[in-house]
Amino acid sequence: MNKIMNKTAVIGIIGLGYVGLPLAMEKAKAGYKTIGFDIQKKKVDMVNSGVSYIGDIQSEDLIKMTASGQLSATNDWSFIKEVDCVAICVPTPLDKHKQPDLSYIKESVKNITQGLHKGMLIVLESTTYPGTTDELVKPLLEDSGLKCEEDFFLAFSPERVDPGNLIYKTQNTPKVVGGVGKKSTELAAALYRNVLFGEIFEVSSPEVAEMEKLLENTYRNVNIALANEMCIICEKMGINVWEVIEAAKTKPYGFQPFYPGPGIGGHCIPLDPYYLTWKAKEYDYDSRLIEAAGEINSYMPQYVSERAMRILNKYKKTLNGAAILILGIAYKPDIHDIRESPALKIIEELIRHGATVRYSDPYVANFQWKEIFLNSVELTADEIERADMVIILTDHSCYDYAFIQSNAKIVFDTKNAMKQIKNRCNIECI
Known part of the structure; x- marks a missing residue:
């Protein structure tokens, strides 16, 4: 605790991606010597050279931190011995059966045990199912012979990163912390309070913190699925779903607007609910609502492809042989992240039906x-x-939608990006 409070603690961040690098920057800015660990040498070299590959991190800021010696990166795990507090910020993907793949967490913990020492604090930030910290991470660390809450300390604090968000960044987003015991919670909370400006909310256990993260993203997943299903029903009934939502928004209580779209993307919402459904099966419970929401959202790329086919038919054209221009393949506006982007599946569907597909995205120069x-x-x-046909899949703010509409034969707008265009004769909405 003394090292945390007087900022002599050395901080380690495992995984220098969308979560890890911003967190490492905040720790370094707060005055802690910070070491970033990553298995990708390219990322390590870029950090040490002051070159940012994360949209929310400016290279100028990165250069300041590395030049001052406050931040460095390495793929040499022997440096873990120098670390007093370490945060695990590695990917937690799903396998082909949509079951949790915790191999990155296990490998990280294995590397930590090489330098695990008395007084060390370990915080898991990677999104996972309830029980991971207590049932997986803790036993692996205790295999070293050291005891949790006596020799070392362990907590879970879920990452909350929203790439491209202009208001909430790592620094000012409230943080939830749940330790395996009282000491672990106090130490982890103290560290984050010394680094971040957002509220630090302490919960009673890692399981509560793990579950609240899944609730956050499952809540969004389910409500987006409702908006998507309303969109499908409204289209069949000839009702404008966007106008319906705008009308519903006038109610000052009991309604929060969610919007339909071509599908869901990113590193959280498409994946996290499956951690919960998988864990629920351990307790002989089928989470029917969550699974149904996943099915609806997963269907949307196919629905967009089918709608494109029907719209072309109205103009006496076929999808087979059609030239399709996709606008935007990033999973959300004004970022370059294409992880789990529905645009990828839509392009695959269109090509499978014989269309010739091109795309324009100022943030994504190419993709495979x-x-x-x-x-x-x-x-x-x-x-x-x-x-x-032009299909808008990502509503980047830099697009000139009037220019697009005036030059296009047909526009299929899946994001309601052209809501301000008055001449809508060639615009079809999702």
Whole structure:
């Protein structure tokens, strides 16, 4: 506790991705010597050179931290011995059966045990199912011979990162902390209070903290699924779902607006609910609502492809042989992240039905997904005019939607990005 409070503690961050690098920056800015660990040498070299690969981190800020010696990166695990507090910020993907893959966590803990020493604090930030900290991480650490809450301390504090959010960053987003015991909770909470500006909310156990993270993203998943299902029903009934939502928003209580779209993407919402459904089966419970929401959201890329086919039919065109221009493949506006982006599945569906697909995204120069490799094209009048249909999948703020509409034969708008366009003769909404 003394080291935390006087900022002589050395901080380790395992995993320098969208969660780890911003957290490492905040620890370094707060005055702690911080060491970032990552298995990708390219990331290590970029951090040490002051080159940011994360949209929310400016290279200028990174250069200041590395040049001052407050922040460094390495793939040499022997440096873990120098660390007093370590945060695990590694991916927790799903396998092909949509079951949790905790291999990155296990490998991280294995590396920590090489330098585990008395007084050390370990905080798991990677999203996972309730019980991971207590049932998996703790026993692996105790295999070293040291005892949790006596020799070392262990807590779970779920990451809350929203790439591209202009208001809430790592520094000012409230943080939840749950330790395996009172000492662990106090130490972890003290560290975060010394680093972050947001409220630090202490809970009674790691399981509570693990579950609240899953509730956050399952809540969004389920409500997005409701909006998507309303969208499908409204389209069949000839009702504008966007107008329905705007009308519902006028109620000052009991309603929070969620919006339909081509599907869900990113590193949290498409994955996290499956951690909960998987764990629930251990207790002989089928989480039917959550699973149904997952099915609806997973269907949306196919629905967009089918709608595109029907819209083209209205104009006496077929999807087979059609030239399709996709606008935006990032999973949300104004970022370059394409993880789990529904655009990838939609492009695959369109190509499978015989369409020729091109895309334009100022944030994503090119991508490879499965057997598909495409380069972004410049969004010119000629490029728009040559397309039989323009499909808006990401509503980047830099797009000139009036320019797009005026040059397009047909626009299929899945994000209601063209709501301000008055001449809507060639616009179809999801």
